[in-house]
Amino acid sequence: MKAFLAGCVAAVAIAVVAALVLGGLGMSSEEVFKVAQSVRL
Amino acid sequence: MEIRMRLSGICGGIYGGICARLAGTALIGLAFLLVGGIVDVGQGWTNQAAAQSGGSVRPPASANKWAPSKPGKIVPQGGGDIQRGAGGGVVPKTVGPQSSQPRMWRDIRRGVVGTTSGQNPRDARLIQSEGWAWQIRCNTTVFKFGAWLLAGTVAVLILFFIYRRRIPIDGGPSGRTMERFNNLERFAHWLTAVSFIILGLTGLAMLYGKSVLIPVLGKSGFASLMMIGKIAHNYLGFAFIVGIVLMVVIWLRQNLPDKYDIPWLLKGGGLLTKGHPAARKFNFGQKLIFWSVVIVGGIIAYTGVMLMFPESGSLADMQSNQYWHAVLALVMIAVILAHIYIGSLGMKGAFQAMGSGQVDENWAKQHHSAWVDEVTGKDGKAPAGGAAE
Numbered sequence: 001m002k003a004f005l006a007g008c009v010a011a012v013a014i015a016v017v018a019a020l021v022l023g024g025l026g027m028s029s030e031e032v033f034k035v036a037q038s039v040r041l
Numbered sequence: 042m043e044i045r046m047r048l049s050g051i052c053g054g055i056y057g058g059i060c061a062r063l064a065g066t067a068l069i070g071l072a073f074l075l076v077g078g079i080v081d082v083g084q085g086w087t088n089q090a091a092a093q094s095g096g097s098v099r100p101p102a103s104a105n106k107w108a109p110s111k112p113g114k115i116v117p118q119g120g121g122d123i124q125r126g127a128g129g130g131v132v133p134k135t136v137g138p139q140s141s142q143p144r145m146w147r148d149i150r151r152g153v154v155g156t157t158s159g160q161n162p163r164d165a166r167l168i169q170s171e172g173w174a175w176q177i178r179c180n181t182t183v184f185k186f187g188a189w190l191l192a193g194t195v196a197v198l199i200l201f202f203i204y205r206r207r208i209p210i211d212g213g214p215s216g217r218t219m220e221r222f223n224n225l226e227r228f229a230h231w232l233t234a235v236s237f238i239i240l241g242l243t244g245l246a247m248l249y250g251k252s253v254l255i256p257v258l259g260k261s262g263f264a265s266l267m268m269i270g271k272i273a274h275n276y277l278g279f280a281f282i283v284g285i286v287l288m289v290v291i292w293l294r295q296n297l298p299d300k301y302d303i304p305w306l307l308k309g310g311g312l313l314t315k316g317h318p319a320a321r322k323f324n325f326g327q328k329l330i331f332w333s334v335v336i337v338g339g340i341i342a343y344t345g346v347m348l349m350f351p352e353s354g355s356l357a358d359m360q361s362n363q364y365w366h367a368v369l370a371l372v373m374i375a376v377i378l379a380h381i382y383i384g385s386l387g388m389k390g391a392f393q394a395m396g397s398g399q400v401d402e403n404w405a406k407q408h409h410s411a412w413v414d415e416v417t418g419k420d421g422k423a424p425a426g427g428a429a430e
Binding site for chain 1: 224227228229230231232233234235236239272273275276277278279280283284349395396397398
């Protein structure tokens with residue numbers, strides 16, 4: 001049961017972090033992609 | 042009498058004159074309408090038809106003002122119907138279908154690219170005809186495929202339950218338990234499972250919501266639900282990816298092929314007959330689930346992330362990503378439905394493996410006898426971990 005709850009909390013936490021990184025910082029997906037591309041290069 | 046006759050003559054003359062004028066006006070008007078209509082209909086063709094020999098009305102090649110000079114570029118010729126856009130690009134003055142420029146429209150339908158003053162260079166392509174085929178494929182083929190696949194899976198599981206009932210523990214529970222999965226393993230499982238269930242439900246709502254949910258929730262209710270659902274779908278995808286990575290790190294080695302797989306497969310995993318083939322920690326069926334999640338789930342995750350970044354590829358790439366994302370997700374949902382069934386309703390004692398992490402010793406011997414031997418050291422090697430209580 002604890003592992004299940006931990007999994008739920010972690011899923012939400014990861015989703016929130018992803019939302020913050022991709023959306024909350026005010027970056028459009030185009031800008032994020034450009035950043036990712038520059039990092040890769 | 043004479044006065045009356047004269048008046049009658051005058052009135053008749055006036056009446057006759059009016060009628061004649063009206064009739065004349067009507068005829069002239071009709072003639073204008075006919076001529077005007079013919080001229081209007083044939084406006085785009087008259088000059089071209091005159092240039093053609095043999096009375097053909099097919100426009101000559103020189104009549105096309107929008108012939109592409111090379112693939113992917115439109116260069117105006119003649120210049121009669123073009124103007125300069127704000128960004129320096131050329132745009133037609135009249136873009137309505139009334140403009141009779143069949144070759145221009147044919148080229149546009151073929152997907153030639155012009156220029157645009159917009160930020161997105163894709164806007165320079167007016168029509169992507171492949172998009173229609175993609176839309177039809179998604180709205181019919183994928184729609185029906187998913188419905189039949191999921192309904193078929195549920196039907197098979199119901200029939201299997203009727204035939205096999207709940208698979209019992211041979212000899213009943215022993216009362217002694219042994220650790221099947223530790224905290225980290227269960228955490229990885231539930232992280233992946235919870236995110237996949239929400240991803241699956243929201244994905245199904247995207248595909249079937251218009252048909253299934255709008256009649257129940259109404260358009261505004263469905264819109265509100267999907268506004269949240271779309272956000273959840275986008276961002277929980279990353280939790281699913283983390284879950285897959287964790288599972289690969291934890292379970293990859295134990296999911297490699299071993300000598301127990303073929304016998305297990307030949308006996309159908311003991312699902313249809315009595316007696317259970319030996320297996321290590323994961324039997325062949327569980328390995329199939331694992332590799333399905335890793336490979337198919339990985340492709341679903343990849344295409345999903347690509348869909349979140351439409352700049353990463355062409356429009357055709359996005360359509361391909363969306364198509365495979367939907368198809369493979371439907372396959373994955375069917376596989377996971379079977380997994381959920383056998384891990385809960387279909388087999389007694391199975392859920393505890395991922396619930397508390399402890400399974401009954403008799404259950405473990407029944408389904409994973411080789412693993413029990415490894416854990417307890419009965420295989421002649423040192424115990425591999427997981428102690429009986």
